[in-house]
Amino acid sequence: MGGGYFVYMLLGAVGTIVGMILSARLKSKFSHYSQVGLSSGLTGREVAEKMLKDNGIHDVQVVSVNGFLSDHYNPQNKTVNLSPEVFNGRSVASAAVAAHECGHAVQHATSYSMLRFRSAIVPIVQFAASAQQFLLILALGVMGATGNQTILLLTIIAFFITTLFSLVTLPVEFDASNRALAWLNNSGLTHGEEYRGAKDALWWAAMTYVAAALSALAMLIYLILRYMGNRE
Secondary structure (H helix, E strand, O other), X not given: OOHXXXXXXXXXXXXXXXXXXXXXXXXXXXHHHHOOEOOOOOOHHHHHHHHHHHOOOXXXXXXXXXXXXXXXXXXXXXXXXXXXXXXXXXXHXXXXXXXXXXXXXXXXXXXXXXXXXXXXXXXXXXXXXXXXHHHHHHHHOHHHHOOOHHHHHXXXXXXXXXXXXXXXXXXXXXXXXXXXXXXXXXXXXXXXXXXXXXXXXXXXXXXXXXHHHHHHHHHHHHHHHHHHHHHO
């Protein structure tokens, strides 16, 4: 594949290692704050239902799904999906995660622009993600050896689309956390150390998205520089 593919693999390895470190840190934080009880005694499901109600949202269901930290909001069927640990938990971690996912539901209900944009580009992102690795092998491998710039340009376009999605995800995730923390504070559901614990847990969750976005951006910049270098 040549030096180009080696550099790409090196960048990928660095991004993967950083991602694994942050993921491990997030799991450690979640485990720690799962042991810190919520003074209100509410479960994650009850926290989510209360936040939705307080925001005037009555058409979103809170359901339990399998998997560890598999929590997410589904705008297609309007469900806040919580992992068993969060759904049944009565901890600071459960409250933070449940409120964060409800933050996405509030974004949806209020037509938050960045969420709408991210949802709109999902189909093209899925296509670009499935094509980019195949294009990359061609661009840095056989086709690259013959100096075919068209394949490399198509690879850059595919990486640009997936990188854009990663970057757009950042304000969506940070905004959802900000909405969650504001509600947890204003509702009086968390106090003092509970609030600081929820904020800490959500910050580390956000860092995993930051790492993914930076890794994708580094890959894109490398491909662009390689394309520009080949044209000289």
